Amino acid sequence: MTANKTIGEGMGTKRAWLLAMGALAVGLTTSLSAMAANVLQDVRYASAPGGKVDITLQFAEPVGDVQAFTTDTPPRIAVDLPDTTNGMTQRRVVIGSGATSAVSAVEADGRTRVVVDLFRPAAYTTRSAGNLLVLTVDAGAQQSNALAGVNDPTKRVASDIEVANIDFRRGDNGAGRVVLRFNGDGATADMRNEGNRVVVDVANASIPENLRRRLDVTDFATPVQSLEPNANAGSTRLVINTNGAYESMAYQTGNEYVIEIAPKRGSVIAAATPARAAGAVAGPSAPQRYAGRPVTFNFQDVPVRTVLQLIAEESGLNIVASDTVSGNVTLRLINVPWDQAMDIVLRAKQLDQRRDGNVVWVAPQKEIADFEKAKADARIANEEREELVTEYIPVNYGNAEEIARLLTEDSKSSSSGGTSSGGNQANRGFLSARGSVSFDNRTNTLLLIDTAKKIEEIRTLLATLDRPVDQVLIEARIVVASEVFARELGVIFGVQDRVGTLPAGAAAGETTTDSGFLVGLPVSTPAGLLNLSILRSDISLDLELSALEEEGRGEVVSNPRVITANQREAVIRQGDEVGYLTIQPATTPGAVATATVEFKEVLLELKVTPTITQDGRVYLNLMVKKDQVDELIVNPAGGFVPQISKREVSTAVLIDNGQTVVVGGVYEFSSREDLRKVPFLGDLPVLGNLFKNKSKSSDKAELLIFVTPRILPVSRGR
Numbered sequence: 001m002t003a004n005k006t007i008g009e010g011m012g013t014k015r016a017w018l019l020a021m022g023a024l025a026v027g028l029t030t031s032l033s034a035m036a037a038n039v040l041q042d043v044r045y046a047s048a049p050g051g052k053v054d055i056t057l058q059f060a061e062p063v064g065d066v067q068a069f070t071t072d073t074p075p076r077i078a079v080d081l082p083d084t085t086n087g088m089t090q091r092r093v094v095i096g097s098g099a100t101s102a103v104s105a106v107e108a109d110g111r112t113r114v115v116v117d118l119f120r121p122a123a124y125t126t127r128s129a130g131n132l133l134v135l136t137v138d139a140g141a142q143q144s145n146a147l148a149g150v151n152d153p154t155k156r157v158a159s160d161i162e163v164a165n166i167d168f169r170r171g172d173n174g175a176g177r178v179v180l181r182f183n184g185d186g187a188t189a190d191m192r193n194e195g196n197r198v199v200v201d202v203a204n205a206s207i208p209e210n211l212r213r214r215l216d217v218t219d220f221a222t223p224v225q226s227l228e229p230n231a232n233a234g235s236t237r238l239v240i241n242t243n244g245a246y247e248s249m250a251y252q253t254g255n256e257y258v259i260e261i262a263p264k265r266g267s268v269i270a271a272a273t274p275a276r277a278a279g280a281v282a283g284p285s286a287p288q289r290y291a292g293r294p295v296t297f298n299f300q301d302v303p304v305r306t307v308l309q310l311i312a313e314e315s316g317l318n319i320v321a322s323d324t325v326s327g328n329v330t331l332r333l334i335n336v337p338w339d340q341a342m343d344i345v346l347r348a349k350q351l352d353q354r355r356d357g358n359v360v361w362v363a364p365q366k367e368i369a370d371f372e373k374a375k376a377d378a379r380i381a382n383e384e385r386e387e388l389v390t391e392y393i394p395v396n397y398g399n400a401e402e403i404a405r406l407l408t409e410d411s412k413s414s415s416s417g418g419t420s421s422g423g424n425q426a427n428r429g430f431l432s433a434r435g436s437v438s439f440d441n442r443t444n445t446l447l448l449i450d451t452a453k454k455i456e457e458i459r460t461l462l463a464t465l466d467r468p469v470d471q472v473l474i475e476a477r478i479v480v481a482s483e484v485f486a487r488e489l490g491v492i493f494g495v496q497d498r499v500g501t502l503p504a505g506a507a508a509g510e511t512t513t514d515s516g517f518l519v520g521l522p523v524s525t526p527a528g529l530l531n532l533s534i535l536r537s538d539i540s541l542d543l544e545l546s547a548l549e550e551e552g553r554g555e556v557v558s559n560p561r562v563i564t565a566n567q568r569e570a571v572i573r574q575g576d577e578v579g580y581l582t583i584q585p586a587t588t589p590g591a592v593a594t595a596t597v598e599f600k601e602v603l604l605e606l607k608v609t610p611t612i613t614q615d616g617r618v619y620l621n622l623m624v625k626k627d628q629v630d631e632l633i634v635n636p637a638g639g640f641v642p643q644i645s646k647r648e649v650s651t652a653v654l655i656d657n658g659q660t661v662v663v664g665g666v667y668e669f670s671s672r673e674d675l676r677k678v679p680f681l682g683d684l685p686v687l688g689n690l691f692k693n694k695s696k697s698s699d700k701a702e703l704l705i706f707v708t709p710r711i712l713p714v715s716r717g718r
Helices: 002-036 141-151 304-315 338-348 365-385 400-407 452-465 687-691
Strands: 038-048 052-059 067-072 075-082 084-086 092-097 100-108 111-118 124-129 132-137 163-170 176-182 189-194 197-202 224-232 235-242 246-253 256-263 294-303 318-321 328-337 351-356 359-364 388-394 417-420 436-440 445-451 471-497 516-521 528-535 539-558 561-565 570-584 594-612 617-634 640-656 661-677 692-712
Touching: 038 092, 038 100, 038 111, 052 092, 052 100, 067 124, 075 132, 084 100, 084 111, 092 294, 092 304, 100 304, 111 132, 163 224, 176 224, 176 235, 189 246, 197 256, 235 256, 246 338, 294 304, 294 338, 304 318, 304 328, 304 338, 328 338, 338 351, 351 365, 359 365, 388 452, 400 436, 400 445, 400 452, 445 452, 471 594, 471 617, 471 687, 561 570, 561 594, 570 640, 594 640, 617 661, 617 692, 640 661, 640 692, 687 692
Parallel strands: 038 084, 318 359
Antiparallel strands: 038 052, 052 132, 067 075, 075 111, 092 100, 100 111, 124 132, 163 176, 176 256, 189 197, 197 235, 224 235, 246 256, 246 328, 294 328, 351 359, 388 445, 417 436, 436 445, 471 516, 471 539, 471 561, 471 692, 528 539, 570 594, 594 617, 617 640, 661 692
């Protein structure tokens, strides 16, 4: 027992020593492996001739053995790097050239896997040189064939695709949009920039003779000046001539290839009136602003879902694509905002988007429209099943009947109230399809029957509408000023012979005039007379000068005022009714004429409707009238007929609160000079004044109408 125990203990000690040494050896091996492990530092790429892409992997140490394999669904190339850690700070590198979509690297269990995402299956080769591993990806079968056809006419792929039309239109923000439309799908187009022109080659499509003509599109005010489509060894070449700095992009959908030439940011294109060029189509488009980070995509016939995935990574959004999103698209976008790129892709494939926070749902337009219609139908169905409640809402400042008509145009009124019942009507105003509204004029109360949600909405509406409105004091001043000036000079001049025989019955001292002359040109109403007589026993010389000067000033001021609520018409008038006789002649023999008294209004009137604007000013729609009896005309049948002088202005004007403006004015001036004289004698110098009568008059009249509105705010409390 003792020996066995000793031997066992010795065996255990040896086993423990061996385990310790093994652990140490494993630790050393692990440490050595860790020290010898490589690090993937960087991934670069470059386009190569023939649509190929060279992907360069840079390591910290020389590259050892690598293992690579491919998958077809989805198309990928995977490269496993044993004993290699991932030192890249960027998880994914977007390429978007040829058949290569992007490159990503992940690390697990001491090894790194580099995955190359492809747009389509493509062959590849690898080669290493020191710390570099170069992976060359071919263009893929489709593009390789197309490129082979371009470079070698003898190997061109036979195709029935033909250019059907070439359209040009002005796009967003002054961009020129060229649309190549083909007679079928499958056209392979390639675009490149060559200085001040953009060249588009379509390898597998021909162009008919009638479309090979130069199009001048200068009048569209875009960077594009002209289009030159030509045949190029059985294919099609379109040369787009430009002017000024520009940015180009292109995308393909179905049988259309679209090229957009936009002004470079910061450049200015001279404005011109858009005119339709020969063979061009001008379509209106609303400018749209894009603020996304610029991206560059160069895709040839890639799945739409792949493009959306790349946009999601660039934008940081979560894009959820519907199962019905399918198809391929060709894009060449250089420094285009990602949100604009997304709009282009959606427009190209008849897709639409709905955003909720940072989640974007992408689906065909019809699918989204059907979804929203179904959602709206479900909401309406829920409303139709919701319980109805009854509410009585008093109206304080408004009119219950008017508010009921506002809520629904189907209200019916009566002397005591009115109703509007529900029914399945398309337009129910603020009510639901089953709602109804009644009103009681006596208590000015609304009676509502509707769902709880609708009634709460109506309460919110009434809280805004049922408020006291401001009032406006409108003051008008009508000033009628007149000025009259008149001057008249006249003369009476006579010489008489007093010698003669007194007639029978003459009184003592009376004489008779046998000869003499008399000049009589007096003023009509002399203000003063100057007489001079030179007497002799038988001759009398009389001279009488008369003169009149009249001057008068008058002013009439009328000042009507009125207060009214906002947007309510107010009328104030003052005046008389002037009566006059009218004679109706007899209509039958023996009958007598009939006298009738009629009246004419002579009024001072102010009619105004104020509207208070949001900025505190007042818009007035007003009419001011000032009548006055000018004179009374004698009626031949008896009595007088008044002649009324009317002054009236009707206008609309916007006035600041408390400001006084002249809304109307009339100025009248009349001048008259009269001369009466004895022919020939009145023309004699100096003495001719004894044979003249002069008169001069001038009248001035001025009408001014002043208006001053003042807002009288009322309390908003309820």
